[in-house]
Amino acid sequence: MRVHRRSFLKTSAAAGVVFTFAISGTRSSGRIIGANETINIGVAGIHGRGGAHIDAFASMPNVRVTYLIDPDSRLFASRIKQVEKRGGNTPKCVQDIREALDDKNLDAISIATCNHWHSLMTIWACQAGKDVYVEKPCSHNVFEGRKCVEAARKYGRIVQHGTQSRSSASWAQQVAAIASGKYGKLLVSKGYASKPRWSIGFKEDKDPPPGLDYNLWLGPAQWMPYNENLVHYNWHWFWPTGNGEIGNQGVHQMDIARWAIPGATLPDWVISAGGRYVDEPNHNWKDQGQTPNMQITVMGFGDVLLLFEVRGLVGKAGPGGKKFDPIVTNEFYLEEGVIKDGKFYPKGKDQPEPLVKVDVKMGPGDQFENFIACMRSRKVEELHADIEVAHYSSALCHLGNISYRLGKEVSFAEAAAGLPNHELVAAAWKMLEDNIAGALGVDLTKLTCILGPKLAFDRSKERFVDNPEADKLLTRDYRKPFVVPENV
Known part of the structure; x- marks a missing residue:
């Protein structure tokens, strides 16, 4: 491309x-x-x-x-x-x-x-x-x-x-339309990664099954007892092995959201709030998972906001009887209107317009085919998603989780007041509140959530600004011999 x-x-x-x-x-x-x-x-x-x-x-x-x-x-x-x-x-x-x-x-x-x-x-x-x-x-x-x-x-x-x-011509065209300047400056780049993520229940610790080398499976992670919620999928919802939904499906939409922001690598600051709430009323709406399934993350890239929404109580009616639809997509809010679903919606108009056509040439093939083609050509610049692109987009998910993991337990009202003062942020938080209350049938004044701190970040050093506690979560303690080395 x-x-x-x-x-x-x-x-x-x-x-x-x-x-x-x-x-x-x-x-x-x-x-x-x-x-x-x-x-x-x-x-x-x-x-x-x-x-x-x-x-x-x-x-x-x-x-x-x-x-x-x-x-x-x-x-x-x-x-x-x-x-x-x-x-x-x-x-x-x-x-x-x-x-x-x-x-x-x-x-x-x-x-x-x-x-x-x-x-x-x-x-x-x-x-x-x-x-x-x-x-x-x-x-x-x-x-x-x-x-x-x-x-x-x-x-x-x-x-x-x-x-x-x-590898998508459609997303490339939308990003190019934003970069063209026809619709004014980009103000907010928003991603949604809301798929059904309900209770995984509780599994007891036990011996690993024959045929599974559990020591190898754990690899770099610190030792923890085996249970059937780890192998083969629900490891996503445990901090030692996964990164929650923002670092699962969310990486795709986070990558698109960052791609749309001109010149964006890492943010100036990040804040995240939410919690883990599932259909387990007898366990106070909790299960064995650790990562949030309801999470709002906001980042600053100069005068552009990146807003990211994760809501896992979707796709079915929970104990509260209300069903909320999954949503996995991106939207781009510009001075002149909104780009979504591959169309431009001008301010003050009900009907969308076709997106401006910009010359975007893509290399042939999907992600796998492009990889093989670049193996033969040795032209790293022709990769659709080179490792440096990957690093930045993955890091955004990690930074959101770091704010969340350093957060404090507060009321939903306190969290709403603590998030950035922006109408789209407020609307996203209101949707999260309505989703939890409606899906579970609970009074949110009787529940709490996590509000993370707003963390300043030095993207040139890839470190937080004067925050050793947050810096610790940029890496992990590795279990020998499965150590990611300082010098590769």
Whole structure:
């Protein structure tokens, strides 16, 4: 995408960074991949999203899935059949990614594991001379994302991020329309990631099942007892392994929201509020999860606000009898009106207008195809979602969560008063309140919520301003030997 490539080069030049891309690979690889030569790829994390990775790569000409990698060996048999059906070859199955990375015939790793493994696998793969496709978010915390960027540059690797909207001509056209200036300045870039996230209940601690190497599954995370809410999906809602909904579905919409703000990387400040509320009246509307499923986050980028809304009590009628619809999209509020649903809605008019046409040229293919094309060309600037783009968008989710995690328990009225004074922020908070009360049938004066502090951020240093407590949450304590290194 031309717009993306220009912004990439402009950002890199401003940072004083010089990139060199080793076509012949690193000291660990050295293999030059010809235009028609077969690329061998390993898929790490083969439950849910990993199945889509397998289908995509195994179906491509001159691409073979030669490794399946997962701590849970119970998944191997079904996924072997999937590869054989799609690609016609039988992959090797290993539980430990390091075994696959030792194979000089392996060219790339596609990562669809839990969030807490994304960065370490990316870094290890770069160090081993492999290219990387990594699912969103590319990191579990801000420190990790920057280390991924450094590893990709140091070892000359192609690293693509799984934020597929970067391959969307529709979203690219909307971003280009904003950048054109036809509708005046952008005032608020809003994202919604509201999918059904109701109770996960409570699961007792127990021994891991046979076939699951739980030590490997935990990897960089500190030790915690196994329970069935961790494997295979609900790990999203626990801080050691996931990042909540803002760092799950939300990364996609956060990426679009940031993309629309001219020149945006990281914010000047961030504040977040909300809580976790589920259909468990006998447990005071709580379950075993830790991350919020109702959350409003606001960030400042100069004179532009980024507003993000997560509401998980949607898609069905809860105990309160009211049903609220899921919403996963983006809206852009400009001086002259609003861009939403791919149309422009002028101020004072009921009917939308077609969006202004701007010349936006995209590279061919979807996110997976673009990754393979860039592996062959070695042109990192042609990636739809390069690792630096990934780092910034993932970091926004982490920064919102840091404000939330440092927050205090307050009334809903106090939270409303503590958020930025803006009509769209107030409307978003009111919708969150109405959603909780209506879905659960509760009086909000009898519940509390979390109001995070407004945190100033130094984007050049990627640190908070005079806030050591917040800085601690930019990284984590790692469990040896699964340590994301300071020097990659």
